[in-house]
Every structure is written in structure tokens, then in C-alpha cells.
Amino acid sequence: MPFRSGFVALVGRPNVGKSTLVNACMGEKVAITSPVAQTTRKRLRAVVNTPNSQLVIIDTPGLHKPKDSLGKELNQAALAELADADVVAFLVDATKPVGTGDAWVARHVDGSEADFKLLVITKADKATPEQVTSQLAAARELAHFDDELVISAREGFNVDAFVKLVSAHLPEGPKWFPDDMDTDATPEDLVAEFVREKLFLNLRQEVPHSIGVICDDIEYAKDGHASVTATVLVEREGQKGIVVGKGGSMIKLVGTEARRDVERLLGCKVYLDLSVRVQPQWRRDANEIRRLGYSAED
Template sequence: MAEVAGGEERPFRSGFVALVGRPSVGKSTLLNACYGGKIAITSPVAQTTRRRMRAVVNREGAQIVIVDTPGLHKPKDALGKELNKVALGELADVDVVALLIDATKEVGRGDEWVARHVDASRAPYKLLVVTKADVADPKTVSAQLEAASRLARFDDSLVVSARKGFNVDSFISLVSSHLPEGPRWFPDDMDVDMTDEELVAEFIREKVLLNMRQEVPHSVAVTCDQIEWMEDGHASFSATILVEREGQKAMVIGKGGRMVKRIGSEARRDVEKLLGARCYLDLQVRVQPQWRRDANEIRRLGYEADE
């Protein structure tokens, strides 16, 4: 399909771009910057991303489907193994693979391991992206770029700061120019391939990660059990925060219920902004012992890799 620009026809390009890398390198932050708003959750906690998310970025002459993946890491339980499978599975059938490297952390064996998988990918275009340029001095960024460029055979490299918007447009232009000619894979009014329930659950989990410390964040999962749209236009959500131990439940609830109220209040603001509607949120906290080691529970929560 062709579009007309300046009297000349040019091909419409569309395809899939996978963001891969170690935990906390800025994949979700870059996706949000490309999307132009908050759609993927972020936090300083490693392995914040547990679901593969596809966000649609429409530009003149192109539709870029950016795939955010869980951070690749050495797994300690069944959940970690499944998240690695989710991330590595995206390398099999995309048009562009972007390997993200944190400018503030020395390139290590974990990055080398991820890069080997990128090198083996059949993706026609492979891009090295050094992130967080706003918090590293130019000398460090340059050294990081040089070290990372030796990890695999890359077609191009780019330095970005997603938080400051530095080179985000350049990233979009670069990857879109290397997409194949093709149709729009998603309609113009579809911006993400997750349901409202999944997005609500993720926003709640983000607030748990941001408000809790120590071992609690990795033990937390969230389900959005019900959503009901009222006649006056507002939405009512019921959700459950899962933890693995009674002590964690007490921490999430907090003294007098203050912590769970704060989590719900902060999550509701994001949900209302996303949906453009007033929302009510009912939060429960439940103990599900050892859920991270239970394949059936991982599958029920939607964290399993596609077969």
C-alpha cells in the first residue's frame, strides 16, 4: 500500500521492533517515550516487566509496533524461567531487534549473554541502543558505546535518554526506515495489545513496587478481577494483590490499612488518566504461598510464554 507525499508515491512501512536487554536498562521507559505517554509500568525494581507488551506508534508512512519484553536475567524460580522464555521468544519473529545497554553500568557477562541471542536472531536489522545518557557523563557514554558495540554484529547504534526525550524521534525514524513494506497491523484507534483489566493490574503492581521495599516486590502479583462501567460513565474495578506470606500481606496492607489505600489512590490516578474516566478501585490482599514456583498459577496470572 502506498501513500502520497509531495506528489510522489512512497511505500507504507510496518513491522515489529523488539526491545531486549538486562533488567532495568530502560526498555519500558523508551517504549513510553516513543508512545508519547504512560502505557508500560516502570520502577527501579529489577524485573518490573512481566508481560510482553505491544504498543503501536503511528507515523506518516509507517506503523511501528514496539514490543517491550521482560529483562533477561539468571532465573531463580519458575517465574524467572518463564519471563526469559517470553523475552527470547520475541527474537524469533520481529523485523528489528534493539539491544538496550545501560550507560551507567559497566558491560558485563549478562549483557554478553543477551547479545549472543541477539546475534543469533533472524531479525534483518539489529540496533544497539545505549540508554540513560542523561545520567552519565559523555566520556562514560562513549566508552560504553564502544564496549557494547563489540558484543554482537549491529547494523547501527544510537545513544538515547528516554526520560529527557533525547534521540527518541531519531530512534523512531531509524527503526521505521528499516521496516518492510506492509499493511497496518493494528487499527488507528488501537494503541496497545493489552486489555483494560491487564493494564489496571499492571498499574497497581507498579505502585506496590514503588512503595514497598526488600523482598516484597518480587513476591507480588496483581489480578484485576472485575471491571464494571456505570451509566454515569465512571468505571468500578475490583482487584487482588497476591503475596506469598502472611508477613508480606501485613506490610502491603499497612497500619490501619494506610499502605493499601496509598497504593490504590496512586494507581487510580494513572488508571483515570489512561481511560479518561472517573474510577473506583476496590483492592484486596491475599496470600498465595509459593506462587512463583507454581506453573499453573503463573499461567493463570498470564505470565507464561506463548507456545
């Protein structure tokens, strides 16, 4: 049996379950998730190895109507992945009616030169069979797909089938990444993302889209511990107060929750120091967007 390898781009509207599917395929957490739309800001490549294939799954930002420079960069980053992918998986949420946003994304999928285009209906565990059937019928009308699959990444339903199906349609070729490489993200990238996830989960709709996080430093001590510092960016002084919380309660909670993921990532005990800084209108500042790693060029 020939060895197959290649790049699989997951695309779709915000909050359709792209990052959850990546984590399910990996069998561990590498991509952050939250109920807040547009949680994913950085393209992330996750490497899934099977005996006969290597899938490089690309988790892209959700495609949406941008309201600022950050939004435009996120869209550009997601669309750029369509140009180089061997397989494009178009994800549609089973629980939400197919709309104009899905149609817009589907047009880009239809125009891509990927060898295999897969329609994926997600969140089957939250939908009725009638909803799933309806979504399949509606999504089929948006573009030409070579195949389709219904999944529940949270329940593990058809995740193995997704990996098997996609693997079969990758080109023959060598491994792109070594076996011990799970993702192309740096530890600093992942630390910043884990902190941002906890902020999203605890703040929900209050200020998440105004938040950016950068990991400033990871320093390993001789005793096996690691000291990690990260800065949370907000756009207004009032937002800083919300992120810090009364008596520092919110930032302490976020630090405690994020530290668990960071310790798992680094494989050691971690001292995590978080600070909050006001950077007015950073989402409209190309330099800040680039510094945070959210630029389409990164």
C-alpha cells in the same frame, strides 16, 4: 514513499530502560516502570504510527538468571520475541559496566534472524560523555550491529531519531493495527500493571518480587463511573501485613496512586477496590503464573 510496518523487539538486561523508551515513543504511559529490576513481566505491544510507517514496539521482560519458575517464564517470553521481530534493539545502560549478563543477551541478539539489529545506549542523561563512549566500545564487541544510537528516553533525547531509524528498516507492508489502537494489552491487563507499579514504587526492595496482581472485574455504572476490583497476591502472611500497612495505610496509598492511572486509562471516575491474598510460593506454580498472565505462552 513506500509504507513500512513491522515488529520491533526491545531486549536487554533488567532495568535498562525498555519500558521508559516505549512510553517515550508513545508519548504517553502504557508500560509500567520502577527502579526495581524485573518490573516488566508481560510482553506488551505498543503501536506507534507515523505518516509513512507503523511500528509495533515489543516491550519484553528483562533477561536475567532465573531463580524460580516465574523467572524462567519471563526469559522464555523475551527470547521468543526475537524469533519474529523485524528489528531487534539491544539496550545497554550507559551508567552500568557492560558485563556477562549483557554478553549473554547479545549472543541471542546475534543469533536472531532480524533484518536490522540496533545497539541502543540508554540513560544518557545520567552518564558522562566518557561513560557513553566506553559503553559503546564495550557493547560493540558483544555482537554485530547494523547501527547504534545513544538516547535518553526520560529527556526525550534521540527518541524521534530512534523511531525514524527503525521505521526506515521495517519491511514494506500494511498496517497491522488500526490507528486508534495504542497497545494490545486489555484494560484488565493495564489495571493490574498500574497497581503492581505503585506497589513496586512504594515498597521498593521489601517484597516486590513476591507480588502478583490480577484485575478481577471492571464494571461500568450508568452514571459514568467505573468500579474496578483487583487482587494482590503475596507468598507469606508477613508480606501481606507489609502490603496492607498499619491500619491499611499502604494499600490505601497504592490505591490512590493507581486510581489516577486507571482513570486516565478508562476515561472516567473510578472506584478502585484492592484486596490482598496469601498464595504460598505462587512464583513456582505454573497454574498461578498462567492465571496472572506471566506465562511465556500468553
